[in-house]
Amino acid sequence: MGPTLGDAALITATFLFTDIEGSTGLWEREPQAMRVALQRHNGLLSATIERYGGCVFKTVGDAFCVSFDEPASAVAAASAIQRSLALAKWPTSSPLRVRIALHTGAAYLSGGDYFGTTLNRVARLLAVTHGGQTLLSSATETLVRDSLPPDCRLRDTGMLRLRDLPQPMHVHQLIHPDLPPELQQVSENTGAAKLTAQPIAQFRPVDLYEVPTLPSVVVQALEVLQSPESDARAVERVIVHDPAISAKILRVANSAFFGFSRRVGTVAEAVRVLGFTNVQGMLISVAAFDAFRTEQLDLVDFWKHSIATATAARFLAAGARCSGDEAFMAGLLHDIGRLIFALQAETAYRRSLELRRDSTIGSLEAERTLFDFTHAEVGQLVAERWNLPARHVAAIAFHHDPAAAGQESRFCALIGLADAAAHAAFDAPSSVGTLTPSATVLVDGLGLGARIWDDCLAQLAASRASIDSFVGAIR
Numbered sequence: 001m002g003p004t005l006g007d008a009a010l011i012t013a014t015f016l017f018t019d020i021e022g023s024t025g026l027w028e029r030e031p032q033a034m035r036v037a038l039q040r041h042n043g044l045l046s047a048t049i050e051r052y053g054g055c056v057f058k059t060v061g062d063a064f065c066v067s068f069d070e071p072a073s074a075v076a077a078a079s080a081i082q083r084s085l086a087l088a089k090w091p092t093s094s095p096l097r098v099r100i101a102l103h104t105g106a107a108y109l110s111g112g113d114y115f116g117t118t119l120n121r122v123a124r125l126l127a128v129t130h131g132g133q134t135l136l137s138s139a140t141e142t143l144v145r146d147s148l149p150p151d152c153r154l155r156d157t158g159m160l161r162l163r164d165l166p167q168p169m170h171v172h173q174l175i176h177p178d179l180p181p182e183l184q185q186v187s188e189n190t191g192a193a194k195l196t197a198q199p200i201a202q203f204r205p206v207d208l209y210e211v212p213t214l215p216s217v218v219v220q221a222l223e224v225l226q227s228p229e230s231d232a233r234a235v236e237r238v239i240v241h242d243p244a245i246s247a248k249i250l251r252v253a254n255s256a257f258f259g260f261s262r263r264v265g266t267v268a269e270a271v272r273v274l275g276f277t278n279v280q281g282m283l284i285s286v287a288a289f290d291a292f293r294t295e296q297l298d299l300v301d302f303w304k305h306s307i308a309t310a311t312a313a314r315f316l317a318a319g320a321r322c323s324g325d326e327a328f329m330a331g332l333l334h335d336i337g338r339l340i341f342a343l344q345a346e347t348a349y350r351r352s353l354e355l356r357r358d359s360t361i362g363s364l365e366a367e368r369t370l371f372d373f374t375h376a377e378v379g380q381l382v383a384e385r386w387n388l389p390a391r392h393v394a395a396i397a398f399h400h401d402p403a404a405a406g407q408e409s410r411f412c413a414l415i416g417l418a419d420a421a422a423h424a425a426f427d428a429p430s431s432v433g434t435l436t437p438s439a440t441v442l443v444d445g446l447g448l449g450a451r452i453w454d455d456c457l458a459q460l461a462a463s464r465a466s467i468d469s470f471v472g473a474i475r
Helices: 023-029 031-051 071-087 117-127 138-144 216-225 232-239 243-253 267-274 276-291 300-317 324-333 336-344 346-358 363-371 375-385 390-398 402-427 437-446 452-462 464-474
Strands: 009-020 055-060 063-068 098-110 113-115 134-137 153-160 169-175
Touching (some): 009 031, 009 113, 023 031, 031 063, 031 071, 055 113, 071 098, 071 134, 117 134, 138 375, 169 375, 243 267, 276 464, 300 452, 300 464, 324 390, 336 375, 402 452
Antiparallel strands (some): 009 063, 009 098, 055 063, 098 113, 134 169
16 A cells, blocks of 8 residues: 555655666676675765765665755765765776756655655656766755855756656756766756656857846845844835835835825835835836846836736735735736846847737747747746745746646636736736636636636726836836
């Protein structure tokens, strides 16, 4: 009888998977030498994993499955394993080469074993890793980029489509001084039996490293806003160092969108009356509006749609049993990937808009035709790079495919429904009373009443002037 998950605990950890490249052939050709080599391999890995605080929860043949509480310890263990294996003397005709993959996420712990989509992702990543290489998902890279082992660095290898996974994975390679040059790249040629994925072009013409970073004052303010020990004054002390951003936050707070009866006079007062989560969304929006200006494209319609989605998300949140403030912030940021296309590939982005407008092709199909990846996939990478909260990263990545979002599927479905409502209200006003099949699935999945669609569209129609006021305030 298989394991039951009725008593499972949901644990967030960094998972490290290993296996020996070409071990089947070595066992066939050199069984006696391989027996000695495997004992040596197991001893080296076990000692290193224990030294760095890892827990081996499963071994399958020569493969180790390990969990770490600290992502930096997992990366340090991976580096130490590869270096110790490279220095070891092996009785086989060729040295053992071990591939290592790391990914951080939530998994169910039951009966001493882990289960869930996080394990699937690290296993798929391991399948495209060469012996001697260590690959990390972006979820792990985000947590360890500032705490790497000495003499190590990370190389961005771009996005990989991995077998059976609905979204590409953004992958980084751990580089250390002893790594041979031929292993300092990830290729498709990892064996037909293990690879049905192909690397996507590494943001050509879009280059992730050219994506504008958030201003330092915004980064500092977000850190303060996300700290449970902060108050409104602490946020103000950071933001006041940038008069332009301070002025825009006050303009937004005093816009018709929020409709306060008295004027908000200070940043601290804006934080108190709007709430920490709302101010986070505004800060990112204000910074992004400035960072993503282009000479040719008018992005006012983009921001109108984003604010309309945020408005719809807040309206729908109560019925969906989600936080209205979190839903509002996610709605503001859900299409951030489109800004990357607009900034870095303006001509192609303009063509994707034309494809969508002039044919029955949807926006995702148009983007995949021209870029080979979508705004949701690119938006996820940017959100992770900006260290946005995990729930909002999920909403950006999966608002078109909530079922793939795991434990955040309900929140992503809410943002997906809000996105559909904003399009219907502003791009196709005749949609009132017409609930599309995809929106019907979201309404039913969220357990919302049959009238919610028309009520939401009516709310957006009534909010049109205040949405224009919000856009004017952040420009």
